[in-house]
Amino acid sequence: xxxxxxxxxxxxxxxxxxxxxxxxxxxxxxxxxxxxxxxxxxxxxxxxxxxxxxxxxxxxxxxxxxxxxxxxxxxxxxxxxxxxxxxxxxxxxxxxxxxxxxxxxxxxxxxxxxxxxxxxxxxxxxxxxxxxxxxxxxxxxxxxxxxxxxxxxxxxxxxxxxxxxxxxxxxxxxxxxxxxxxxxxxxxxxxxxxxxxxxxxxxxxxxxxxxxxxxxxxxxxxxxxxxxxxxxxxxxxxxxxxxxxxxxxxxxxxxxxxxxxxxxxxxxxxxxxxxxxxxxxxxxxxxxxxxxxxxxxxxxxxxxxxxxxxxxxxxxxxxxxxxxxxxxxxxxxxxxxxxxxxxxxxxxxxxxxxxxxxxxxxxxxxxxxxxxxxxxxxxxxxxxxxxxxxxxxxxxxxxxxxxxxxxxxxxxxxxxxxxxxxxxxxxxxxxxxxxxxxxxxxxxx
Numbered sequence: 001x002x003x004x005x006x007x008x009x010x011x012x013x014x015x016x017x018x019x020x021x022x023x024x025x026x027x028x029x030x031x032x033x034x035x036x037x038x039x040x041x042x043x044x045x046x047x048x049x050x051x052x053x054x055x056x057x058x059x060x061x062x063x064x065x066x067x068x069x070x071x072x073x074x075x076x077x078x079x080x081x082x083x084x085x086x087x088x089x090x091x092x093x094x095x096x097x098x099x100x101x102x103x104x105x106x107x108x109x110x111x112x113x114x115x116x117x118x119x120x121x122x123x124x125x126x127x128x129x130x131x132x133x134x135x136x137x138x139x140x141x142x143x144x145x146x147x148x149x150x151x152x153x154x155x156x157x158x159x160x161x162x163x164x165x166x167x168x169x170x171x172x173x174x175x176x177x178x179x180x181x182x183x184x185x186x187x188x189x190x191x192x193x194x195x196x197x198x199x200x201x202x203x204x205x206x207x208x209x210x211x212x213x214x215x216x217x218x219x220x221x222x223x224x225x226x227x228x229x230x231x232x233x234x235x236x237x238x239x240x241x242x243x244x245x246x247x248x249x250x251x252x253x254x255x256x257x258x259x260x261x262x263x264x265x266x267x268x269x270x271x272x273x274x275x276x277x278x279x280x281x282x283x284x285x286x287x288x289x290x291x292x293x294x295x296x297x298x299x300x301x302x303x304x305x306x307x308x309x310x311x312x313x314x315x316x317x318x319x320x321x322x323x324x325x326x327x328x329x330x331x332x333x334x335x336x337x338x339x340x341x342x343x344x345x346x347x348x349x350x351x352x353x354x355x356x357x358x359x360x361x362x363x364x365x366x367x368x369x370x371x372x373x374x375x376x377x378x379x380x381x382x383x384x385x386x387x388x389x390x391x392x393x394x395x396x397x398x399x400x401x402x403x404x405x406x407x408x409x410x411x412x413x414x415x416x417x418x419x420x421x422x423x424x425x426x427x428x429x430x431x432x433x434x435x436x437x438x439x440x441x442x443x444x445x
Contacts, residue, residue, distance in 0.1 A: 038191030048080035061108030136161030171227035259423030287375025376416030
């Protein structure tokens, strides 16, 4: 039986007749697929049908995961699969619950539900394939953990979710995978492809009514499944598929740098860096609110990398006295580490970081950030703010039409980014001659 014949047989047996838009997704041969669906577009149903087909294509018994931010969000895919396998007459047994849930087929194939809230559930035997349910609600670290679990068996990963805003790792990844580079591809699944709800498709009266009564941004994201362009983000060059990697870790005996922006109510940001072959690797961070310098230092001193701490840079304000010892002096007294500092103009610093986000001539990133650095990544718009779970990104001030106002970004949600800028300029110099006759560089390598 050919693949097309198998699909036709399976779908007919379970009463599923895919539209052309759905068929393009179901027939994809990419290992990593991201589907951005409009509201009620049938994302869960498409995800379950993708697994259904893959289970029949796999030789012998397979292992598959349904993963979501919590067990309850796997329910729709779980129930679709139970129904489909029962109709095909190959369902051996299934749990009544989804927390956790388990489906076992006659040939020994197993489908299990997993919660990203408990990373231990993702550390078990590697699966043949993973469905990310309501994937836009997963955090970036969970995405990289799932991607890592695909490696042992060269498994596939199918992510299905809805855009809640134009910011965050999910819409950024959608844009990065849009053109189908390597094994990755993203797809939009508009609401009107659900012909059960909208029989006339894009021209259905309800869709036309929604388009008329909604803003363009809302219609694009929530109905068409297309992220609207983010407005006023300072670093649109940042891409989580390029600049974030779960493969970078602390390398013992390699010098560690700390780049620091001291704060209190906003955030006290310490980026832990190793520079290897001129590549900046942000492998850890301390990103805290309402802690004084002594408390931050105590956290740092309990890190495994503290023994290799050799260099440091701090905001020039770190040398200012405010009714107490200056932060830089506290660091020196407590750790023996002298922190470099200089006054940096905002736009000069922004230009330095923008140049670092460009790829090298070999197509490699100059800057890589570990997904554990949630504070720094939240400022780039890749993750939620670690303090309140909200989207808080370093942005320009914009008017209601999305036009940038002024010539400097808003001075908030940028503590980790500022720490990064201080260190980049201190270590590599400016990316251009910033009103100087020479480009200052303190050290290399």
